Amino acid sequence: MKYLLTVTLCAGALGWMAPAPTEAGSIERACRQSNRTAASPELCSCIQRVANTSLSASERRKVARWFDNPHQAQEVRQSSRSGDAKLWQRYRAFGDRAAEVCG
Template identity: 40%
Template sequence: MRVIVALTCVAALAACGGGRGASSTARLASGPIAQACLAADRSRASVPLCSCVQGVANVELSRRDRNRMVAFFDDPEVAHATKISDTEADDDFWRRYQAFVRSARRQCG
């Protein structure tokens, strides 16, 4: 299960490509998500990709949601626990996160 959750997080970023079609602001964004993306040392991680994902997150997610998402890189079990949680707050966050993933795929890929 841990591998599946890790792959889900990586797939969200890897599917974004290398920044094609993203605005220059999104491609040049920096922050905790971009740093975690690069630190995760995935084969498709790059400055343009991770910066684009950060830029989309800056627009689509609150600071609190962005900080929460960073934990997914450090421990994929956090993402899994959030996804299967039955609290309304976690369900709401997961819906926002999934909407972010769809937007990042469109804008960064």
């Protein structure tokens, strides 16, 4: 049983770390266009892979807009709407995970 669990986890990790498709996702595109010096293609691709496992497609599109307009993120963070609070929690978890995985 322990062996099966180890193999399953390793296979899942390898699938997750597989090269991204040639079409960039919304987070990756926003990252690359952000004109930040640290925004290398490798880093942006890694962040997109983490986003794919952490956020829904609609959340990824919304968060991608924050690269151009960080004030939108601030509005979500300070919002009293429960949906915005949930998005902010998921975004923070995504950011923590991206920092851990992508460096």
